[in-house]
Amino acid sequence: xxxxxxxxxxxxxxxxxxxxxxxxxxxxxxxxxxxxxxxxxxxxxxxxxxxxxxxxxxxxxxxxxxxxxxxxxxxxxxxxxxxxxxxxxxxxxxxxxxxxxxxxxxxxxxxxxxxxxxxxxxxxxxxxxxxxxxxxxxxxxxxxxxxxxxxxxxxxxxxxxxxxxxxxxxxxxxxxxxxxxxxxxxxxxxxxxxxxxxxxxxxxxxxxxxxxxxxxxxxxxxxxxxxxxxxxxxxxxxxxxxxxxxxxxxxxxxxxxxxxxxxxxxxxxxxxxxxxxxxxxxxxxxxxxxxxxxxxxxxxxxxxxxxxxxxxxxx
Amino acid sequence: xxxxxxxxxxxxxxxxxxxxxxxxxxxxxxxxxxxxxxxxxxxxxxxxxxxxxxxxxxxxxxxxxxxxxxxxxxxxxxxxxxxxxxxxxxxxxxxxxxxxxxxxxxxxxxxxxxxxxxxxxxxxxxxxxxxxxxxxxxxxxxxxxxxxxxxxxxxxxxxxxxxxxxxxxxxxxxxxxxxxxxxxxxxxxxxxxxxxxxxxxxxxxxxxxxxxxxxxxxxxxxxxxxxxxxxxxxxxxxxxxxxxxxxxxxxxxxxxxxxxxxxxxxxxxxxxxxxxxxxxxxxxxxxxxxxxxxxxxxxxxxxxxxxxxxxxxxx
Numbered sequence: 001x002x003x004x005x006x007x008x009x010x011x012x013x014x015x016x017x018x019x020x021x022x023x024x025x026x027x028x029x030x031x032x033x034x035x036x037x038x039x040x041x042x043x044x045x046x047x048x049x050x051x052x053x054x055x056x057x058x059x060x061x062x063x064x065x066x067x068x069x070x071x072x073x074x075x076x077x078x079x080x081x082x083x084x085x086x087x088x089x090x091x092x093x094x095x096x097x098x099x100x101x102x103x104x105x106x107x108x109x110x111x112x113x114x115x116x117x118x119x120x121x122x123x124x125x126x127x128x129x130x131x132x133x134x135x136x137x138x139x140x141x142x143x144x145x146x147x148x149x150x151x152x153x154x155x156x157x158x159x160x161x162x163x164x165x166x167x168x169x170x171x172x173x174x175x176x177x178x179x180x181x182x183x184x185x186x187x188x189x190x191x192x193x194x195x196x197x198x199x200x201x202x203x204x205x206x207x208x209x210x211x212x213x214x215x216x217x218x219x220x221x222x223x224x225x226x227x228x229x230x231x232x233x234x235x236x237x238x239x240x241x242x243x244x245x246x247x248x249x250x251x252x253x254x255x256x257x258x259x260x261x262x263x264x265x266x267x268x269x270x271x272x273x274x275x276x277x278x279x280x281x282x283x284x285x286x287x288x289x290x291x292x293x294x295x296x297x298x299x300x301x302x303x304x305x306x307x308x309x310x311x312x313x314x315x
Numbered sequence: 316x317x318x319x320x321x322x323x324x325x326x327x328x329x330x331x332x333x334x335x336x337x338x339x340x341x342x343x344x345x346x347x348x349x350x351x352x353x354x355x356x357x358x359x360x361x362x363x364x365x366x367x368x369x370x371x372x373x374x375x376x377x378x379x380x381x382x383x384x385x386x387x388x389x390x391x392x393x394x395x396x397x398x399x400x401x402x403x404x405x406x407x408x409x410x411x412x413x414x415x416x417x418x419x420x421x422x423x424x425x426x427x428x429x430x431x432x433x434x435x436x437x438x439x440x441x442x443x444x445x446x447x448x449x450x451x452x453x454x455x456x457x458x459x460x461x462x463x464x465x466x467x468x469x470x471x472x473x474x475x476x477x478x479x480x481x482x483x484x485x486x487x488x489x490x491x492x493x494x495x496x497x498x499x500x501x502x503x504x505x506x507x508x509x510x511x512x513x514x515x516x517x518x519x520x521x522x523x524x525x526x527x528x529x530x531x532x533x534x535x536x537x538x539x540x541x542x543x544x545x546x547x548x549x550x551x552x553x554x555x556x557x558x559x560x561x562x563x564x565x566x567x568x569x570x571x572x573x574x575x576x577x578x579x580x581x582x583x584x585x586x587x588x589x590x591x592x593x594x595x596x597x598x599x600x601x602x603x604x605x606x607x608x609x610x611x612x613x614x615x616x617x618x619x620x621x622x623x624x625x626x627x628x629x630x
Contacts, residue, residue: 097400100398101462
């Protein structure tokens, strides 16, 4: 563990003092508070006569003047946070001339990348936990309905999944910071991947699934189901989809399936869904969680191996 | 001699594809030496240093630093070796003191011992007044001096400086070279690479001349000079223009003397050995005068030019 703790401490202190982190904090808090405020105003209409999971509804409901719910905001901001914390991990040390100097000290080379990754992960955790706690507290004050035990558990899982999602984007950004010498290139590459997955993955999945299983008004339910499963399979390459599906299953227990199409089919065929218990929701999102974890591990492992084998030149 | 060798390489070779950066290097540096690496850009100096530090793996051959292999036992090597890279950098938003503290902690130092050590070093490198300013405001020369303090934090047995004097003004250069001398006085073995030959001549007890990956000559400067410029012979300079025939014939009878030449204001005796003591005795017996004489010294520049004469590789 030579040096790991020292590097972790220094990086954490640096993050806390950096303007970058203050900007992220302000951004995320503002978004969180705004969405919860809108949700609290619209919650009465949304909940209706239902008495279960009222508190969770705070995190789902959105208003007409601001069509963003809290999880949707998180799904946009978390990649930005992860990228912002990771994109210059290694290459900034290199260009500033600190890398050779640090690695000439009696520390293991991986302590540097591990320490920095752990510090970033800690920052993500602090950010997400604090925003969820603040937003929950605010929501509690606004609607006055306390959460049930299961709702608290679901929120906790939501936090864990969100941290995992942030870890994925950070490990991708760390990978680019090892691969590219310039910080601007690694930042741009990370953002490019995010934009691609965010904007084009759905279109591409739609094109491929539509070509393989064409559907129209006359299609049978089986054909629609085929199309839908292929569409979702391709979409799941994107970690954004994995995240969206898992938080939907966690925060919207009434959703029995992660596919909106299948939900619609279920509703039209007269199968009104009832809320799933937490254990069943977990079973539903287990593959998504493992997928996210695997993507994170792969990105970090590639970055780690590349960094360990690299020649350390100061120029 | 061989029992206090601190650095020893055997047939050390580094190839990048077909390009041989370092070929069959046998470097032997004894404790307390100040060894200069010189040669044109791309001659293999920096690559040699990287292999000594374990920053890149040798293609063939071996390195031993105080008996340790830098690739297999990097922590042991790095706890006794200080390294200042060519383009040294610090954390610009941290003060000089904070930067040194970080280095100290990475070396397992802490508390009042570390503080005392840093205060001492800041005094030695003459940065007392600026020690609590961010390093971003430092001039290049000050950063180089801070770099030397950074190397000394761990109290190394060996210090390696890659181009420590490049790009700084004459005053800064003098300060850096004085610091290197200070280290040498504290029995630290120093390796220093530089293009600025007169700088090396001022501090080095031995030099190695590199060309195209090979060390083509090594040893103390005066020996290199005799080998390169005088075919291994000694020239002894007497500050007397005209010797009497009797003294002249007495000197020519000393074993090893093969020529006596007169210039406008001195006489040069060439011999196979350093016979200045003999000459002094002969002159004293013949004339009753005690003459001051000296063995011819060489400019490293001259030696260097001799080696690279006609080879087309500039400095």
